[in-house]
Amino acid sequence: MIRFLIKGIMRDKNRSLLPILVISIGVFLTVLGSCWFKGIFTDMIDVNANFSTGHVKVMTRAYAENVDQMPNDLALLGASEFVRELNTTYPNLEWVERIHFGGLLDVPDANGETRGQGMATGWGIDFFSPGSNEPERMNIPGSIVQGALPSQPGEALISDDFARRFGISPGSPVTLFGSTMYGGMAFANFTVAGTVRFGMRALDRGAIIIDITDAQAALDMADATGEILGFFRDGQYDGEKAAAIKEAFNARYEGDPDEFAPTMLRLNDQNGLEDYLALSESISGIMIFVFVLAMSIVLWNTGLLGGLRRYNEFGIRLAMGEEKGHIYRSLITESVLIGTIGSVAGTALGLAAAFYLQEYGLDFGDAVQGGGIMMPEVFRTRVGPEAFYIGFIPGLFSMVLGNALSGIGIYKRRTSVLIKELSV
Amino acid sequence: MESIIQITNLTKQFPVGTGKFTALREINLEFHRGEFTGFVGPSGSGKTTLLNIIGSLDTPTEGEVLVLGNSVAHLTHKQSAQLRNKHLGFIFQTYNLFPVYTVYENVEFALLLQHLPAAERRKAVMDALEWVGLTDKAQSKPAQLSGGEGQRVAIARAMVKRPAIMLADEPTANLDSKNSHHILQTMKQLNEELETTFLFATHDEKVMGYLRRIISLEDGRVVKDEEIMMDKITEG
Ligand SMILES: Nc1ncnc2c1ncn2[C@@H]1O[C@H](COP(=O)(O)OP(=O)(O)O)[C@@H](O)[C@H]1O
Ligand SMILES: [Mg+2]
Numbered sequence: 243m244i245r246f247l248i249k250g251i252m253r254d255k256n257r258s259l260l261p262i263l264v265i266s267i268g269v270f271l272t273v274l275g276s277c278w279f280k281g282i283f284t285d286m287i288d289v290n291a292n293f294s295t296g297h298v299k300v301m302t303r304a305y306a307e308n309v310d311q312m313p314n315d316l317a318l319l320g321a322s323e324f325v326r327e328l329n330t331t332y333p334n335l336e337w338v339e340r341i342h343f344g345g346l347l348d349v350p351d352a353n354g355e356t357r358g359q360g361m362a363t364g365w366g367i368d369f370f371s372p373g374s375n376e377p378e379r380m381n382i383p384g385s386i387v388q389g390a391l392p393s394q395p396g397e398a399l400i401s402d403d404f405a406r407r408f409g410i411s412p413g414s415p416v417t418l419f420g421s422t423m424y425g426g427m428a429f430a431n432f433t434v435a436g437t438v439r440f441g442m443r444a445l446d447r448g449a450i451i452i453d454i455t456d457a458q459a460a461l462d463m464a465d466a467t468g469e470i471l472g473f474f475r476d477g478q479y480d481g482e483k484a485a486a487i488k489e490a491f492n493a494r495y496e497g498d499p500d501e502f503a504p505t506m507l508r509l510n511d512q513n514g515l516e517d518y519l520a521l522s523e524s525i526s527g528i529m530i531f532v533f534v535l536a537m538s539i540v541l542w543n544t545g546l547l548g549g550l551r552r553y554n555e556f557g558i559r560l561a562m563g564e565e566k567g568h569i570y571r572s573l574i575t576e577s578v579l580i581g582t583i584g585s586v587a588g589t590a591l592g593l594a595a596a597f598y599l600q601e602y603g604l605d606f607g608d609a610v611q612g613g614g615i616m617m618p619e620v621f622r623t624r625v626g627p628e629a630f631y632i633g634f635i636p637g638l639f640s641m642v643l644g645n646a647l648s649g650i651g652i653y654k655r656r657t658s659v660l661i662k663e664l665s666v
Numbered sequence: 667m668e669s670i671i672q673i674t675n676l677t678k679q680f681p682v683g684t685g686k687f688t689a690l691r692e693i694n695l696e697f698h699r700g701e702f703t704g705f706v707g708p709s710g711s712g713k714t715t716l717l718n719i720i721g722s723l724d725t726p727t728e729g730e731v732l733v734l735g736n737s738v739a740h741l742t743h744k745q746s747a748q749l750r751n752k753h754l755g756f757i758f759q760t761y762n763l764f765p766v767y768t769v770y771e772n773v774e775f776a777l778l779l780q781h782l783p784a785a786e787r788r789k790a791v792m793d794a795l796e797w798v799g800l801t802d803k804a805q806s807k808p809a810q811l812s813g814g815e816g817q818r819v820a821i822a823r824a825m826v827k828r829p830a831i832m833l834a835d836e837p838t839a840n841l842d843s844k845n846s847h848h849i850l851q852t853m854k855q856l857n858e859e860l861e862t863t864f865l866f867a868t869h870d871e872k873v874m875g876y877l878r879r880i881i882s883l884e885d886g887r888v889v890k891d892e893e894i895m896m897d898k899i900t901e902g
Contacts, residue, residue, distance in 0.1 A: 243778055246771070253766040558762040561723060562776050562823075563751025565744055657743075658724035 247576050256551065257576070260544050262584040265641055268537040269588025269633035270595070274623065276526045276632050277596035281624035283522035287479060287515065289442065292379045294342075295512040296471030297335070297479050298488055300328070304501040305468060309512075312342045312363075314461055314468050315423050318504060321467040332487060334475055338376055339467035341366035341457040345420035345428075347400070347450060349408045358408040362400075362448040364418065366457025370395070379473070382438060382451070388412055389436025392453060398432035399451040405437040412436055418450060422462035430460035441620055481519065484508035526632060533636040534643075541644025545577075549648050556652055557661050566657075570649050577645035578638065585637030592633060599623040667698035670830060670863060671720060676729035678715055678886075689715045690886045693729070697865070699830070702857050704866035704873060707883035713867035714835055716883070720865065721754055721833045722746040734830060751779055755824030755862075759836040761816040763808040763823075769795070770804040773823045780827060794826035798852055814845030821849060825856060831863045832856075838870050850876045 251258045291297055301309065305316040318324060321339050328337040343364045351357040368374040369392050377383060377391060387402040389412030400416065410416065414434045422428045432452060439446055458464060472487075474480060491506040510516045549556075559569055603620040678690040690712045697703065705713040718724040719731055722738045723746075731738040736749055750756075763772050773794050777787045795801045798818035808816060817837060824832060834853070838846040854876055857864050866873055874880060882890035 246767075246775065246778055249771070250764075250766050554760075554762050555764055558756075558758075558764075559775075560747070561721070561750065561756040562779065563747050563749070563754070564779055565747040567744075568747075568779075658718060661718060661723045 243572065244575065247572060248579060251576055251579055257548055258580055258583075261541055261577075261580050261641060262587065264537060264540050264544065265581060265584025265637045266588035266591065268533050268640070269585050269637040270592040272529055272533050272636050273589055273592025273629055273633040274595050274599075275529050277592070277600070277623035277625050277629050278621070279522065279525045279529075280626055280629075281600065281622045283518060283525075284624050285622060286518065287509070287522075290513055290515060291473070291479060291509055292381070293445065295507070295509045295515065296469075297474050298472040298484050298506055298508045299512065300324075300470040300472070300491070300504050300506050301468065302502045303505045306505050306507065312344050312468065314341065314343055314463060314466075315421075315425060316502070317341075317423060317463055317466040317468045318470065318502075319466050321465050321470070324504070325470055328470065328472065332472065335472040335487070336375065336475055337470055337472050338368055338374075339454055339470055341454060341461065341463065341468045343420055343457065343461060343468070345418050345450075347404070347448065348417040348419060349410055350415060350417060360404060360407070360448050362404070362418070362450045363445075364420075364450045364452065364457070366452055366454040369453040370455070380451075381440065385438040385440050387437045387439050389434065392435040395453055395456050396432060397435035397452075398456075399436050399438050399449075400434055401446050401449045402437040402439040403446050404448045405434070410434055410437075416450070418452075418460060420461060423466060424462060426462065428461050430456070432456070479509055481508070481510055484510075526628070530632065530635050534640050537636055537640035538643045538647075541641050542647045543644075545645040545648030546651065549573075549651055560657050561661060566653060570652060573645055573649045573652075574642060577641045581638040581641030582634075584641065585634045588637055589630065589633040593625065593629060596623040596625045596629060600625055667700055669696055670699050670734055671695075671697040672730070672732045673720075674730045676716075676719065676726050676731055678712075678719060678724070679727045688886055690719075693886075693888055695881065695888065695891070697863060699863055700857065700861045701879060702854065702864045702877055703879040703881065704868050704877040705881050705883055706869055706874060707889075708869065711883040712886040713869075713883055715886075717833050717835055717865060717867045720831075721756060722749050751776075752827070753830045755827070755829040755832040757817070757820050757824050757832065757834040757837045759839040761808070761813075761820040763816060763819055765808050768805050768807060769800060769811070769819050772808070772819055773826050776823055776827050790826050791822075794822040797825060797856060798822045798849075812845075813841055814848060817841060817845070817849055818852065821852060821856075825860075825862070828860060829862065831865065833865050835867045836870070837866070838868070838873055843872065846870070846872045 300318070302316050302318055305313055308316070325337050325339055343366070345362055345364055347360050347362040348356055349358045367376040367380065369377060382391065382399065392398065398416065400410065405411065412434050416432050416434060418430050418432060420428045438451070458466065485508060488506045488508045495503045495505065510519055556569055560566065600623045603622040605620050673693050673695040676690055676693040677688065679686040679688050693716065705716055707713055715724065719726055719738060720733060722733065722741060726739050733749065734753055736745070741749065764775065767775070770791055773791045774787055777790060782790070792801060795804055798821050800815060800818055800822065803811065803815060808819070811819065837849065841849065850873060853864055856862055866877065868874070878894050880892055880894065881888055
């Protein structure tokens with residue numbers, strides 16, 4: 243009987259082609275879409291974690307409240323001892339100091355006169371400690387456009403955009419103007435070691451990256467740091483573990499009224515990422531729901547049309563002594579076959595597209611407006627294991643549901659009525 | 667000959683608007699194995715309705731219809747399907763072949779429902795195609811057949827499971843004279859060789875020429891029930 247049905251499906255293009263097309267397209271979109279969203283969310287979370295929030299982050303309470311203003315006057319003191327302690331207490335996280343600061347970059351000409359000035363966002367990160375993962379974490383080696391990483395104190399990386407605007411190249415001097423931890427005027431000279439482009443608007447407008455010891459010296463922050471970031475050593479953010487660590491840490495300072503007492507936030511709590519994480523977890527479900535709904539309706543209708551076209555066939559099959567239930571089940575079997583073909587085809591196409599976009603990405607440079615959240619300009623899909631089966635849920639399910647619904651019509655019609663239509 | 671169908675006081679009504687339309691009234695008939703019988707009468711006289719009830723495709727409003735000992739009124743859907751599957755064959759005015767399947771597959775379908783082993787199926791299908799003279803068209807599609815050939819495939823499909831009773835509703839209505847005679851001769855032959863009971867619904871004179879018993883219906887009533895003399899048939 244199955245062979246009989248397969249022959250029917252293969253030969254009757256009306257029965258198979260449209261549903262297979264509908265399913266393939268729907269499944270294709272589901273697979274590609276879920277990889278797409280997964281790619282966007284993973285990239286976004288990684289970028290935010292690596293550049294800004296860490297998996298968890300320790301600041302003073304006062305700093306945490308004004309974190310957008312990079313208030314280094316509210317920094318943590320005794321930073322190196324603190325980091326050591328964190329590393330001992332939470333050994334499965336790597337703890338690093340970072341100073342995030344704002345300032346003015348001044349580009350002098352040959353005589354030391356100002357040739358141009360621009361606002362800059364700065365990072366002081368650990369370039370020089372042996373075994374420091376910070377440059378890799380921020381993907382700096384991969385983002386160098388000209389020059390190289392700083393190899394000694396007093397060297398800086400600046401945004402390539404900024405460098406081009408002011409005609410700076412590696413070797414040029416720049417002066418950073420900012421404010422010290424105590425509210426005084428700070429300035430420091432750096433030699434440009436290289437220029438970087440991260441592919442993120444928020445970072446590429448004007449950034450200066452220097453070693454953390456240079457930042458501490460320039461901003462008068464001896465053994466102080468604005469932020470201490472913690473990263474799970476396996477690189478994977480785990481919201482629940484992070485929450486447990488955060489609670490344990492914050493509990494230690496619960497009774498302390500000092501606004502300079504340290505406080506810990508996890509990734510979710512920062513940059514409005516909570517909503518995005520929630521969305522990222524529900525997005526596949528939402529997409530599948532939408533596709534199941536839309537495709538079921540379409541397939542229900544094609545099923546109804548197909549059923550109408552096949553009334554003669556059903557009538558004659560009843561007359562030949564086939565039971566209604568058997569006809570109904572054979573319709574469902576057909577829909578399982580068609581649904582499987584469509585789902586396999588759609589999944590194959592979707593995976594092909596997703597793998598391609600995982601490799602090459604799609605450049606949305608001008609469309610992305612960096613808000614609080616950092617977003618990569620090149621969108622990449624990410625093919626996870628679920629991409630291989632996720633399409634079968636809407637593909638098979640909606641085909642079977644659509645046909646099950648349309649097939650009910652056969653049940654509702656009396657045998658004699660079906661037969662009557664044979665003789666007209 | 668063995669009695670295989672008994673109809674007692676059969677009345678069939680259809681709901682029409684708010685009232686009822688009586689399509690068959692107070693029918694009493696009996697049929698024996700091997701009959702070659704037709705219901706004749708003008709359009710609307712109830713021929714199809716009667717045939718469908720005998721075929722357990724429809725149910726009586728009143729009265730009793732026994733087909734091979736089964737009371738049509740009391741069969742479940744499953745039981746009536748079983749009855750049709752094992753013992754009844756249908757031929758309609760339109761051939762209703764499955765368009766995507768070959769002649770062979772069309773005929774084979776009836777046997778798929780009976781879960782027969784492949785070798786037996788193959789033999790039965792080829793036999794049936796031989797009865798109707800279409801062995802050379804086994805791999806053709808219905809669209810490639812002439813009208814007469816199409817109806818012969820329909821006969822083969824109905825006959826392949828060797829049913830006790832064949833019900834043929836206006837089988838010649840779409841055929842020209844030559845093809846009509848051809849399929850009637852085929853059916854007559856099957857009737858004689860396999861002892862299959864044939865019941866026709868028709869208003870075609872050509873069919874009547876072959877019948878050995880003619881039951882005339884008018885407004886849902888049997889108005890005449892006559893046996894035809896053998897010598898008359900040989901002329902036909
Ligand atoms: N399902 C039905 N509903 C209402 N009336 C019907 C139905 N089937 C048949 N009839 C009526 O019953 C009468 C007999 O129909 P039918 O048995 O098809 O006649 P015949 O086959 O002799 O032309 C007709 O008047 C027809 O309109
Ligand atoms: Mg009729």
